[in-house]
Amino acid sequence: MATYLVGDIQGCYLDLRHLLDTVHFSSSHDHLYIVGDLIGRGPDSLAVLRYVRDLGEHAHTVLGNHDLHLLAVAEGIIKAKDKDKILPILEAPDCDELLYWLRHQPLLIHRNIGNNTAPGFVITHAGIPPVWDLHHAKKCASEVEDILISNRYVWLLRNMYSDHPTHWLDSLQSIERYRYIINALTRMRYLDMSGGLDMVCKLAPEKITNQHLFPWFYVKRNKPMLETLVFGHWATLGGIQDDNLLGLDTGCVWGGSMTIVRWEDGKSFSLPCEIHAN
Numbered sequence: 001m002a003t004y005l006v007g008d009i010q011g012c013y014l015d016l017r018h019l020l021d022t023v024h025f026s027s028s029h030d031h032l033y034i035v036g037d038l039i040g041r042g043p044d045s046l047a048v049l050r051y052v053r054d055l056g057e058h059a060h061t062v063l064g065n066h067d068l069h070l071l072a073v074a075e076g077i078i079k080a081k082d083k084d085k086i087l088p089i090l091e092a093p094d095c096d097e098l099l100y101w102l103r104h105q106p107l108l109i110h111r112n113i114g115n116n117t118a119p120g121f122v123i124t125h126a127g128i129p130p131v132w133d134l135h136h137a138k139k140c141a142s143e144v145e146d147i148l149i150s151n152r153y154v155w156l157l158r159n160m161y162s163d164h165p166t167h168w169l170d171s172l173q174s175i176e177r178y179r180y181i182i183n184a185l186t187r188m189r190y191l192d193m194s195g196g197l198d199m200v201c202k203l204a205p206e207k208i209t210n211q212h213l214f215p216w217f218y219v220k221r222n223k224p225m226l227e228t229l230v231f232g233h234w235a236t237l238g239g240i241q242d243d244n245l246l247g248l249d250t251g252c253v254w255g256g257s258m259t260i261v262r263w264e265d266g267k268s269f270s271l272p273c274e275i276h277a278n
Helices: 011-022 045-054 063-073 089-090 095-103 132-150 153-159 174-186
Strands: 002-007 031-032 059-061 109-111 121-123 189-190 212-216 229-231 240-242 245-247 259-262 268-272
Touching: 002 011, 011 045, 011 259, 011 268, 045 059, 045 089, 045 095, 063 095, 063 153, 063 174, 089 095, 132 153, 132 174, 153 174, 153 212
Parallel strands: 002 031, 031 059, 121 229, 229 245
Antiparallel strands: 002 259, 109 121, 189 212, 240 245, 259 268
């Protein structure tokens, strides 16, 4: 049995299947962990949703910003753009089943694989802000997850679209609290000098001219994490693999590559992709 961690899929179904074939992924023995953004801008988001759902207990995914956006579009909260390429999902006969399944996926996964005494990995779509330790991050993620599977989920989706608040306070309440949690876990890239979330800049770190912005993973954490933090979301970053950091978005939908890492030995595999987004 092997454990595989794969970057943003974003509807690139054939690229995913080719990559899984390359590593000889077994749907009955191996486990696949996905960093979110199953759908959006790629050619076959519907096939991706069905495939991952049908893997059952052998697939594990967190929610990304594109996944949450799909849920909001389905509820009529916001209109889809042509570039989202999600209409086939909304018109599918099993749409309600797929969206129900998607809504029940977590924002954070924490796993110890093999040796329960050794640090494992933590997955969120965008990362974990330095102001939180792992315990706090899991608690905050759980707060939003509980609403997403409740009868208040439409209220949450309707009110999540804002870049504020930018700073975390334990005293944050209601939608401001949940909005920060969603933005931190699914949209974060840069922090400003005061530790606030910057929701604008998407450039690679070497290309920014604003010296007051810092990649969130370069900011010292209030409490160090022993676990490897696995994330996606940042295509221009081009992926990153360090002792306790694994960034897996290598821009497949933009004509980059799709990357998968085998946890047991740390070996990385990538396949080039065609440009699917426009």
